[in-house]
Amino acid sequence: MAMPLNILEKSVSKRVSVMLKDGRSLEGKLAGFDEYMNMVLEETEETKEQQTRRLGTVILRGNNLVAIVPK
Amino acid sequence: MAMPLNILEKSVSKRVSVMLKDGRSLEGKLAGFDEYMNMVLEETEETKEQQTRRLGTVILRGNNLVAIVPK
Amino acid sequence: MAMPLNILEKSVSKRVSVMLKDGRSLEGKLAGFDEYMNMVLEETEETKEQQTRRLGTVILRGNNLVAIVPK
Amino acid sequence: MAMPLNILEKSVSKRVSVMLKDGRSLEGKLAGFDEYMNMVLEETEETKEQQTRRLGTVILRGNNLVAIVPK
Amino acid sequence: MAMPLNILEKSVSKRVSVMLKDGRSLEGKLAGFDEYMNMVLEETEETKEQQTRRLGTVILRGNNLVAIVPK
Amino acid sequence: MAMPLNILEKSVSKRVSVMLKDGRSLEGKLAGFDEYMNMVLEETEETKEQQTRRLGTVILRGNNLVAIVPK
Amino acid sequence: MAMPLNILEKSVSKRVSVMLKDGRSLEGKLAGFDEYMNMVLEETEETKEQQTRRLGTVILRGNNLVAIVPK
Incomplete structure (x- = not known):
């Protein structure tokens, strides 16, 4: 079974x-995450209402x- | 009794x-889930307002x- | 006293x-439930805005x- | 002091x-309640927007x- | 220091x-309260949109x- | 490091x-606070939509x- | 792995x-933070609807x- 954290x-x-x-x-x-699914993203881009x-x-x-979607 | 996690x-x-x-x-x-009902889905499609x-x-x-609805 | 889980x-x-x-x-x-009141329903019908x-x-x-209403 | 659960x-x-x-x-x-204030009501009537x-x-x-209001 | 529960x-x-x-x-x-700040009020009046x-x-x-405001 | 509770x-x-x-x-x-950041304010004024x-x-x-903003 | 708190x-x-x-x-x-990600900011400016x-x-x-975005 594929565990979410794995x-x-x-x-x-x-x-x-994300x-x-x-x-x-x-x-x-x-870049990393902890047990609470706090995460570090790098080179991040925010998309909101097509901007x-x-x-x-x-x-x-x-x-x-x-949800987190691996690319 | 049918237990939810079973x-x-x-x-x-x-x-x-979902x-x-x-x-x-x-x-x-x-593909899998954990005790908090965090889940892994594969070949996923998102539906929102008929898109x-x-x-x-x-x-x-x-x-x-x-809710989770098995197909 | 009538306990909710009973x-x-x-x-x-x-x-x-529900x-x-x-x-x-x-x-x-x-069909079943657990201590967190997660539940399994069978032959389920969803009603939303009369559909x-x-x-x-x-x-x-x-x-x-x-709320849960036994029929 | 009047304790809520009492x-x-x-x-x-x-x-x-309620x-x-x-x-x-x-x-x-x-009819009953538990420590989480889950409750059982009997002969219940729901009121919403005067219906x-x-x-x-x-x-x-x-x-x-x-809030719970004893009648 | 004035502790909230005191x-x-x-x-x-x-x-x-309240x-x-x-x-x-x-x-x-x-009339009373517990550690979760559940409370009992007596002779209570509800005000909502000036009613x-x-x-x-x-x-x-x-x-x-x-918030709780002692009178 | 400046700790929030300090x-x-x-x-x-x-x-x-606040x-x-x-x-x-x-x-x-x-006037005081506890570990859950419950607080006691005195001589309090509420501002809402400029009133x-x-x-x-x-x-x-x-x-x-x-957020709490010390003056 | 880059841990969020690090x-x-x-x-x-x-x-x-923030x-x-x-x-x-x-x-x-x-200026500082604790394990719950409570934080202290100094020389803070709030932006809301371009003000x-x-x-x-x-x-x-x-x-x-x-989210927290280091500058």
């Missing part, structure tokens, strides 16, 4: 798309994540 | 539809799920 | 209506339930 | 009105309650 | 106004309170 | 502005606070 | 932008943060 670990150093609770979506290179913004490194709170 | 376990490798809190719906092959988007592998946070 | 246990194999936080309502045969949809077996997250 | 215990077998987080209001005979609906026995999740 | 204890038998998360406001005599309703005794869930 | 402790007896989740803002003298209301002593639930 | 620690004394759940955004010098407000020192509750 799949996440395999995605480290790769690009992932859907947030408020409808925003971030895409970046997954894109470069954010660089971002620390994300795990409790605001809806 | 029914979920029987659905591994099968297609499930209803999220924000009204979105995802359908994919259930479909292919997402491939998706890691879902359990606390945003409303 | 009343729920007496409803196993019977039809129940009110969800987002206003949706599901009706199905209660009905057949869902079959559904696993429900307990933290999204508002 | 006052609730004194209301068992009596009619109470205000839910989503604005709905239920009135019924309090009343008879529900019979209802199991309520404690985390969706705002 | 100030609350000093308000027992006195009138308090602001709820949903914008409602209740005023009543604080007042007499509720008598009310048991309030602590997790829906925003 | 900064809060240094603000005791001084005026602070932003609540629902957009309301309270300003008062911080100000004097509230006197207020007990605030920590889980509804967004 | 990245945060490296940002102490540097400017960070996205809150309610859409507000704060920018300030990160900026100087707040000075701000204590932020960790459970209302969506």
